[in-house]
Structure formats: C-alpha cells, structure tokens
Amino acid sequence: MSPDETANELVLAFADDELCVGQNHSWWIAVGPFLEEDLAFTSIAQDELGHARALYSLLSDDLDHIAYGRPHQEYRSSHIAELLCHDWTSALVRHVLHDLAEEVRWAAMLDSTWVELATIATRAAAEEQFHVQHGLTLLRRLLSTPEGQLRLSSTLIDLAPKGREYFAGSDSGLVTSGILNTSLADQERTWMKRIDDLLAEFELNVDWSGEPPSQGRYGTRSRDFSTLHDEMVAVLQIDPLANW
Amino acid sequence: MRNWRNIGEFEDFLDDGGIVEPNDDIPDPYRKAVFRFIEMHANSEYMGGLTERDWIPKAPGLHRKMTALAKSQDEIGHAHLLYMVAADLGIKTREEMVTDLLEGRTHFHNVFHYRVHSWTDQIAVAYLVDAAALASQQAVFKNCSYGPYKRILRRVIVEEGFHMRNGEEMMLLMARGTDVQHQMMQESINRWWLPSIQLFGPDSKPDDELLRWHIKSERNEDLRDRYVQKFVPQLLAGGFTIPDQDLRQDNENGKWKISDIDWQPLMDTMRNIGPDSSRRISDAKRAWYDAEWVRTALDDATKAQA
Numbered sequence: 001m002s003p004d005e006t007a008n009e010l011v012l013a014f015a016d017d018e019l020c021v022g023q024n025h026s027w028w029i030a031v032g033p034f035l036e037e038d039l040a041f042t043s044i045a046q047d048e049l050g051h052a053r054a055l056y057s058l059l060s061d062d063l064d065h066i067a068y069g070r071p072h073q074e075y076r077s078s079h080i081a082e083l084l085c086h087d088w089t090s091a092l093v094r095h096v097l098h099d100l101a102e103e104v105r106w107a108a109m110l111d112s113t114w115v116e117l118a119t120i121a122t123r124a125a126a127e128e129q130f131h132v133q134h135g136l137t138l139l140r141r142l143l144s145t146p147e148g149q150l151r152l153s154s155t156l157i158d159l160a161p162k163g164r165e166y167f168a169g170s171d172s173g174l175v176t177s178g179i180l181n182t183s184l185a186d187q188e189r190t191w192m193k194r195i196d197d198l199l200a201e202f203e204l205n206v207d208w209s210g211e212p213p214s215q216g217r218y219g220t221r222s223r224d225f226s227t228l229h230d231e232m233v234a235v236l237q238i239d240p241l242a243n244w
Numbered sequence: 245m246r247n248w249r250n251i252g253e254f255e256d257f258l259d260d261g262g263i264v265e266p267n268d269d270i271p272d273p274y275r276k277a278v279f280r281f282i283e284m285h286a287n288s289e290y291m292g293g294l295t296e297r298d299w300i301p302k303a304p305g306l307h308r309k310m311t312a313l314a315k316s317q318d319e320i321g322h323a324h325l326l327y328m329v330a331a332d333l334g335i336k337t338r339e340e341m342v343t344d345l346l347e348g349r350t351h352f353h354n355v356f357h358y359r360v361h362s363w364t365d366q367i368a369v370a371y372l373v374d375a376a377a378l379a380s381q382q383a384v385f386k387n388c389s390y391g392p393y394k395r396i397l398r399r400v401i402v403e404e405g406f407h408m409r410n411g412e413e414m415m416l417l418m419a420r421g422t423d424v425q426h427q428m429m430q431e432s433i434n435r436w437w438l439p440s441i442q443l444f445g446p447d448s449k450p451d452d453e454l455l456r457w458h459i460k461s462e463r464n465e466d467l468r469d470r471y472v473q474k475f476v477p478q479l480l481a482g483g484f485t486i487p488d489q490d491l492r493q494d495n496e497n498g499k500w501k502i503s504d505i506d507w508q509p510l511m512d513t514m515r516n517i518g519p520d521s522s523r524r525i526s527d528a529k530r531a532w533y534d535a536e537w538v539r540t541a542l543d544d545a546t547k548a549q550a
Contacts, residue, residue, distance in 0.1 A: 026300050026309070029316045030293035031528070033535030035324040038293070042317040046310055053306050064305040088535055144548065145541040235304040235363040242422045244304035244363070 001059055002114055006170050007179045008059060009076065011117065013169055013217055014105060015055035016077035019067055021098050022048035023228055024085055033088060040134050044095070047127045051102075054120045068233050072221045075229075078165035079213060079222040092142075093155045096135035100194050101166040103128045104187045113178035136198070143202045153204055160195050160206040161213075164188060168214035188212075245269050258458050263391045266332045274457055278390045279333045281459055286326035287345045287352040288377075292369075293319040294528055295356045299366045311410060315370065318403045325399070329392045346529040348516045353377070354509070355439045357518025364418060364428040368436040370411025372475065376443040378404040379467050387461035412478075419482035426483065433479060434487040441502065442510045444468040469499075476500040 002008050025045035032038040053063060060066040081098065085091040106128060109121035142148030167188035174180040182190075192208060199206060216222065235244060247269035248254040254271050264270060264278075293316050300316060303309040327338040336344070344350040355373045360366055381401050388394040418429035448455060448463040455463070476486055477500075490503035512518050516525065 023301060023309075026313055029297045029300060029313070030290065030320060031297070031531035033538035035290075035320055035327070037538075038320045039317060039324065042313055042320065046313050046317070049306060049310050049313070053310075067306055088538065141545040142538065142541050145544045147537050147544070148541045151537060151541075231301040234302040235299075238363075238428075239422050239424050242425055243417060244308060244425075 002179070004173070004177065004179065006172050006174060007114060007117075007177075010169060010171065010174065010179075011055050011058055013076035013078070015052045015059070015067075016075050017081040017098075017166065018048045018052035018055065020077045020081040020225075020228060021094070022046070022052060023232060024081075024083070024091070025095070027084075027086065028088070028091060037138075041091075041095075044099075044131050044134070047124075047131065051120075051124050051127075054124070058114075058116055058120070064236070068229075068236060072225060072229065073219040075221060075225070076169070076217055076219070077221075077225070078162075078168065078216045079224075080159065080162040080165055082216070082222045082225045082228060083159075083162075084224045084227060089151050089155050090159065092135070092139060093152065093159050095131070096139050097159060097163040097195070098166070099128060099131040099135050101163060101191050103132055104191045104194075105166065108180045108182040108187055111178075111181055117179070139198075140201070149202065153202075156199065157204065157206055160199075161208060161210055163191070163195075164208075164212035165214055165216055167191065168212060169217040255456065258389045262389065263394070264389055265391045270333075273453070275333055276335065277453055277457065278393065278459055279330055279335045281454065282326055282330040282333075282390075282393055283336070283341055284351055284353070286323050286330055286341065287350060288356060289319050289323035289326060290342075290345070291352040291356040291524060291528070293323065294524055295358075295360055296366060296369060298360050299363055302363065303366075304363060308414075312366070315407050315410065318407065322396075322400050322403070325396050329396055332392065342532065346525060346532055348525060351514055351516070353443060354513035354518065355436075355443050357513040357516070357521045357524065358435070358439055359520035359523070361435065362428055362432060364425070364432040365435060367411055367414040367418060367429065368432040370407050371415045372411075372433070372436050372440040373443065374404055374407045374411055375475070376440045376471055378408055379471055380444065383462040383467055384460055387458050389458035393459075415482065419484070429482075430484050433484050437487050438505075438509070441468060441472070442505065442507070444471065445510070446505075446507055472500050472502055 002011075022045045025041050025048060028038065028041040028045075030038055032041055052067065056063050056066045062069075080094060083090070083094060085094050103125070106121045106125040109117050110125060112118040112121065139152070143152055167184045169184065171180060171184040175183050192206075195206060245267055246265075248257060248271065251271055251273070254274065258264075264274070296312065296316050296319070300309065300312045303312045327341055330336070330341060331338045341350070345352065355369070355376075360369060378401065381397055381404060385394060385397040385401055388397065415429065418425045421429075444467050445464045447465040448460075452460070452463075454460040476491070479486055488502050492501055493499070494501060509518070513521065516522075
C-alpha cells in the first residue's frame, strides 16, 4: 500500500483490468480457431491473472478478498476489459488493444519510486512483449486478407475508442512524486498513435472524436461485469468461509 | 530406412526391445494400430480440455484459477503434440483427425463423455480420472515400441503426475473441509468412480495385438486392479464411501474386490451416445466451424507471402 491514495487507486484499476481480461481469456480454452491459439490464449490468461495478483498484493494481504470479494461498485475496471467477447474476432481485437495499452502502462512504471511496483512492472513488461507480438502478428496476417479485413475492420474501429478508458482516472501528483514517469494523458497519446499507425498499414481510420469513456474507473459497472463476476465467485459463494 | 521381410521378423525385432521410428518401412497393420491408439489419445486430451473448461471461469480464487488454466493448457498441449506424432504416420493430417472427431467418426475416452457438474467434479477429474489415465500412460511408456510416442509420453506423464497430485491435494482439502464440501466431494466420487474404473477398458483379449506389438505393456485388468487397490483405501481414509455395494476386502490377502462391471455405459461412449457426448461434440464442432475463416485466411496469407 502506498501512502498516496491516487497511486493505490491507479494500481487497483490496473489490477481489475487484468483480472477481467484474464478471466475473459480463460473462456477461450479449447474453443479457439486451432490448438496453437488455445495454448496462446490460455498462457496469456495466466500471465494477466499473475499481473492482477502481483498488483493486488501491493494493496492487500487477502488476495482473494480484494480480487473477488468487493461489492461491484468498488471495482475500477474499464468497460472494455469487462467485455465478454464470446466471438473470437472481438476477443482478438480486445487482446491487441489491451496488450498495446499494457505495454505503455507498464513502461510508465518501470522506474517508479514505488519500488515494489517498479519490480512488478519490469517482469510484466517482459511478458507483454510476447503478448503484443502474438496479437499483432495474428492481426496483421488476418488483416492482409480480404476475409480478415471484412471480419475485423469494423470491430477494430468500434472497440479502439473504448480502449481510451485504460488511461482514464486520476494521476494527480503521480508524475511529480515519480510513481509514474509519464502522465496518463501522454500514455494515452502514445497508445492512440500506435493504434493509428497500425491501422494506417491497412488504410483504416479510428474516429477518436467522441468523449473518452471513464465510467468504469468511477464505480459504474458495464452490463457484462455481472456475468463475469457471478462466474468468478460461483464456487466461493457456496461457502465463503471454507478453504477451497 | 530399416525394413523387415515379414511380420514375424518385425515381431522378433519388437520382442528384442526394438524401437520403431517414422522413417522405417513400418508394416501396415502396426502403422494402423499405433496410429489409431495415438489418435484416440490425442482426441481424449483435446476433449479433456473441453470437459474441464466449464468450471475454469468458476474456479475458486486466483490460485485455483491459475492452476486450472495451467492444467488445461497442459491437456491441450498434449493433444497438440500427439496430433503431430499421429500425423507423421502419414494416415491422416491433423485437420482430418479433428474433423473426424467432430463429425463423430472417431472416438475419445469414456470419461470425457460425462459432464462436470460442480467444482468437486473438477477435483474428481483431476484426482480419479487423471490418475487412471496416468496409470495407463505409464504402462504404455514402460515398454512402448513406437519411438516418437514414447518420447512424447515422457513429458505427458510428468505433467499428468502434477495434475494428479494437484487433484489429491484438493481432494484432501475437501476431506478435511466443511460438511458442505465433504458432501459435495462424496457426490462427485459417486459420479466419477465407475467411469474412472471403466477407463481401463474390459479385460484384455488373449491375442491383443497392442500387447503383442509392445504398444501396451500391461493387461487392462491388471492396471484396473492396481488402481482399485490404491484408491479404495485413499478414499476411505478421507472419510468417503465407494459407490459399490458389493465392494469387499479379502480376509486373507487384504485385497479389495469390486463388483462385476456393467460395461454398457462404456459401450455407449464408444458410440458417442454417453451422458454429455452430444453437447461436448457439438460445442467443439460449433467453435471449430465458426473459426474456419481464421484458418482459411491464415492459409491465404501464407500463400500470398510465398
């Protein structure tokens, strides 16, 4: 736990994003387009849950309580992380948007004055290279075909602006105190440029003009969150005091 | 390339502990038998991943969820390796094997035709089913005459050993747990005991070619009996009962004797009409064909690059 409440809130939001995406990726075991993809999604899901666990450990000793035991309004996840993505097209697009965002977010913490956070960021950033490489390689190959363009373009253009929520929330004082080396606004700009550059390779454009979403960061949950959370706690709730 | 003048000479080679490799001039009957065996193993690993999938999102707590994910990743990884070993035999491609499985033309192990109804069912799969599968695989590994399969089994067995120990740890937790947990675990044992026993199959035939060709090294009934002798005491020690009214212990040698097995449920699974066969196969089939465009597009992208 940091004495800086804003720093704690930032870490909580990041952890909740990772928890939701890890949970969502785990849906894809054994039902991906081919076995190598089943393996990749399962492996990435484990990494994301590992990131969530590491980040939660900065805030609490009771990891399962902080991960699963809070009232819905106390979660800080972005709505794009909560999105169920039960079609593989949106699962792939969210994976790319999420991991490109993660890359930027971890980079901003690598030399954090919150030493434990910097340590976690260093390990996670190394893992992210593989996630990003996996997502981008697959997305680029698919977008290079007419069928892939047809299937993926609209999902990309639709979901990308929602990804701005990864950078929503307060970072007041965090750059000054050295918790972050880059403000959330600057991180967001870096991420948007990466998306723009990627899409430009395929002559696609994202309309960034709308109001960036931020409700998730302030306690409003998306419709999908209940489904996600109900599954997370389905067994724990049978006997909350038992050791499972 | 090694070759043999006739099947007798080939069998002498196998009896002397010879190991067959894919570039040998493999006699057709052996090639087909070993292919069918590995294909069924691969199918079962794949369907095993699907069987456990239902409860991974519900796994209680971060640690259990990550462990469950790692286990399923292992199962899918085994399927992946085994399909490649089977494909190298030149009878079917991996795509053909998956398609045959999803169209109901080939088979997978009986245990994966059942539904996982609860978290403790998931534990029973890890503890009872994986242990039965591990015992069978160890028996194949011990004396396996097909080189690539033996090498893959070395890794599969190590990983399945972790799964079984993970299942054992969770079973013991339920044994010492609350009344609700103990009751849930008992219900799961009631559901999974017989399918696990049946996993070994009916007694081996006297002229079983898989034994003769050293693909298998032990008779089904011997493996089954060893499993019973190990698991009955473990379950009883956990305060559980075994769902077999005629189960008894021999006064003289202390060995456990189970009642005669009704093989009809096993036969049903071999015809893909087990309790959860149609849902299992149709879920996998829908996912596979929904994603056909991905496979086609990636093939197109590869061709365009070439």
